[in-house]
Amino acid sequence: EIVLTQSPGTLSLSPGERATLSCRASQNVLSTYVAWYQQKPGQAPRLLIYGASSRATGIPDRFSGSGSGTDFTLTISRLEPEDFAVYYCQQYGSSPRWTFGQGTKVEIK
């Protein structure tokens, strides 16, 4: 099973600052199969990035994804008030097919 470890667990930042979220896989993952989601309290996750670096429909360009192999990054260039949420990375591979990281909470400093 591929384990995804996200860091940091919590990121305390102010609006306008840059957020850099890390997702490290226990084995190599195909970039095609890496995605990032945003989840706000009481809501379902929302797709932000797929294929490691492609923005989903309607996602602002302040969100960007990068990485390959075992290390992937989600960057939010300038935090807006609505960006404070929990972010999950996800990979698809061998059994159990889909796994998620444990999440990074981006909170207002």
Next chain:
Amino acid sequence: VQLHESGPGLVKPSQTLSLTCTVSGGSTNSGDFYWSWIRQPPGKGLEWIGYIYYSGSTYYTPSLRNRVTISVDTSRNQFSLNLTSVTAADTAVYYCARSVIRTNHFDYWGQGTLVTVSS
């Protein structure tokens, strides 16, 4: 595309949890997508449970494989989850979601339904 989960919000221990996901604006009869169930215990992360393809083929996460069944009714544009012998550890928000086959990301999710296992 919209997905909507429905089913009991309270299930007794040892009984079977049954949920249905109704899809609108898209077809469960399409070969371009997998239809999955994902759960999230309160305050915790996401766990993928399993998927079904329009043909009826399924794949389940190993830790739940002996208790899970996912089925599809393409005529009603619905797919369903059955989880047997539930315990308190199965208390979670259950989401249904669609994934795109080529890239295997989840592009549409239901709003989620909380299922509590308690006597």
